[in-house]
Amino acid sequence: MKLQQLRYLVEVSRRGLNVSEAAEALYTSQPGVSKQIKMLEDELGIIVFERSGKRLTGITEPGKAVLEISNRILREAENLKRVGEEFAGGDSGSLVVATTHTQARYALPPVVKRFTERYAKVRLHIHQGSPAQIAEWTSSGEADLAIATEALDSFPQLLTMPCYQWTHCVIAPDGHPVLNQGPLTLSLLARYPLITYDPAFTGGGRISQTFERQGLTPNIVLSAIDADVIKTYVGLGLGLGIIARIAFDPARDTGLQALDAAHLFPSNTTRLGLRRGTYLRRYEYDFIEFFAPHLTRKAVERSMQGALSGADEYQL
Numbered sequence: 662m663k664l665q666q667l668r669y670l671v672e673v674s675r676r677g678l679n680v681s682e683a684a685e686a687l688y689t690s691q692p693g694v695s696k697q698i699k700m701l702e703d704e705l706g707i708i709v710f711e712r713s714g715k716r717l718t719g720i721t722e723p724g725k726a727v728l729e730i731s732n733r734i735l736r737e738a739e740n741l742k743r744v745g746e747e748f749a750g751g752d753s754g755s756l757v758v759a760t761t762h763t764q765a766r767y768a769l770p771p772v773v774k775r776f777t778e779r780y781a782k783v784r785l786h787i788h789q790g791s792p793a794q795i796a797e798w799t800s801s802g803e804a805d806l807a808i809a810t811e812a813l814d815s816f817p818q819l820l821t822m823p824c825y826q827w828t829h830c831v832i833a834p835d836g837h838p839v840l841n842q843g844p845l846t847l848s849l850l851a852r853y854p855l856i857t858y859d860p861a862f863t864g865g866g867r868i869s870q871t872f873e874r875q876g877l878t879p880n881i882v883l884s885a886i887d888a889d890v891i892k893t894y895v896g897l898g899l900g901l902g903i904i905a906r907i908a909f910d911p912a913r914d915t916g917l918q919a920l921d922a923a924h925l926f927p928s929n930t931t932r933l934g935l936r937r938g939t940y941l942r943r944y945e946y947d948f949i950e951f952f953a954p955h956l957t958r959k960a961v962e963r964s965m966q967g968a969l970s971g972a973d974e975y976q977l
Contacts, residue, residue, distance in 0.1 A: 662701065662704060662705075663697075664734070664735065664738055665697065666697045666698070666700065666701040667701075667731040667734055667735055668687065668735060669683065669687065669694045669697050669698055669701075670698060670701065670709060670727065670728060670731050671728065671731050671732055671735060672686055672687055672694075673694065673698065673710070673717065674720065674728050675801065678710065678717040678718070678719070678720075680694050680695055680717065695715075698710070705727065707721070707723040707724070707727070708721050708723070708724065709721060709723070709724035709727050709728070710724060733938070736936065736938050736939070737938075739802065739939075739940075740938070740939065740940035743939075743940045743941075743942055744940060746942060752780050752781075752782050752783065752943075752944065753782035753783060754782075754783050754784070754942060754944065755783065755784040755785075755786065756783055756784070756785050756786070756805055756806070756944065756945060756948060757786045757788060757798075757803070757804045757805045757806075758785070758786070758787050758788070758804065758805065758806045758807075758808065758948070759787075759788045759789075759790060759794070759795040759798045759799055759803075759804035759806070759807050759808070759809075760787060760788075760789060760795060760807070760808040760809060761789065761790070761791070761792065761795065761808075761809050761810070761886075761887075762789055762886060762887035762888075762889075763887060763888055763905055763907070763908055764808050764809070764931065765787055765789055766887070766888070766889065766908070767888075767905070767907045767908050768808075768907060768931070768952075769787070769808075769952070772948070772951045772952045773785065773787070775951050776944075776947070776948050776951055779944075779947065780944045780947070783944050788803075788804055791812075791886070792809040792810070792811040792812030792813065793812045795807045795808075795809045795812065795813070795934075796809070796812045796813050796815065796816045796819060796934065797816075799816075799819060799934055799935065799936060800816050800818040800819060800936060802936065805935065805939075805945060806933060806934070806935055806945065806948065806949070807819065807933065807934035807935070808824070808931065808932075808933050808934075808952070809931070809932065809934075810929050810930065810931045810932070811866075813932050813934040814932070816934070818936060818937060819934040819935065819936060819937065820934065820935055820936075820937045820964065820965060821932045821933065821934040822932060822933050822934075822953075822956055822960075822961065822964050823930050823931075823932055823953075824930075824931045824932060824933050824952060824953035824956065825930070825931055825953060826928045826929065826930050826931075827905055827906055827907055827928065827929055827931065828905075828906050828921075828922065828923035828926065828928050828929070829868070829903055829904065829905060829906060829922045829923070829925070829926045830903075830904060830905075830906045830909055830919045830920060830921055830922050830923075831845060831850065831901055831902065831903055831919070831920045831922050832891075832892060832895050832901065832902040832903075832904060832909060832914070832917050832918065832919050832920075833895065833901050833902075833917065833918055833920070834895060834896060834898060834916060834917060834918075835916055835917070835918060837901070837918075839853065839901060839920070840918055840920070845920050845921075845922060845924075845925065846925070847871065847872055847875050847877055847925055848875070848877060850872075850879070850901065850903075850925075851872065851877045851878065851879055851880065853880070853900060853901050854880050854881075854882040854899060854900030854901070855879050855880055855881045855882065855900050855901055855902075855903060856881070856882060856883045856884070856885070856891050856894050856895055856899060856900045856901065856902045856903070857881060857884060857885075857891065857902065857903040857904070858884060858885065858886070858888075858891070858903075858904070859884045859885060859886050860884070867926060867927055867929070868903055868926060869881070871925065871926050871927065880900075882899060882900050883899060883900070888902075888904040888905060888908035888909075889908075891903075891904050892904070892908075892909075892914060892917060895917060896916055896917060903922065903926075905929075906919075906921070906923075933949060933952065933953065933956065937965075941961070946958040946961060949961060
């Protein structure tokens, strides 16, 4: 039995039993993957994957147990490498953070600056994507840490911890009538064209739901995945924008004004996620604490131990 055979099993399962895609992801050949899986099945004396001709069609009951154990073994093998890097490499290594545009653009810059000053030898990579992509990358080990507001809780492979709460604001061009029409209400906003986030990003889905609960139909003329695009089109006069409050900077966003909308839309919680059972290196603990000061090493370790024992996770 070899670790590589276990990697083949796990990757084929992750790719929806598509051996070609798994082989491509592992930089090897399809026949090679099929051969190694068959050799492992012969060694174990069980069938892991159901077949119809040469095509894999399902996972057998013993196969599910094998995959669960294989995932655990591969995770621990990765942890061994991390321990080696921790104690042999000192303050060097790499850290891959998967996050959304809003977090990368507005929340992370001071954290990245502080981190790179403290760990000059660590190669820091920031991968931007949708919340679902971020969760997938972290679940599969392509990213070390995930930072997002949506989707992370939907992946049981991830341990998630709350970082901070944020609210929305409404942005309008200078001189727009909404700036002088008294208290901001949903019914007032529904009278104007609106530009806001795609439903999969940054609380976008909750915005539409809030209008619907009040029996209102918002006139959303444009949706985007990041606040910079929304602000650009608001500046062009296409409509009012609804964005995360942290994404508005009066010094930079000249020609626009922001109205607080915390009383209109539910607050959102940005969360940090990591694969369950992962060994965290010292600089990963520090990155987490730089981003969310309440998530000290002790707090993160408590959350990890709670996840192992089935206890409640750390609450904000």
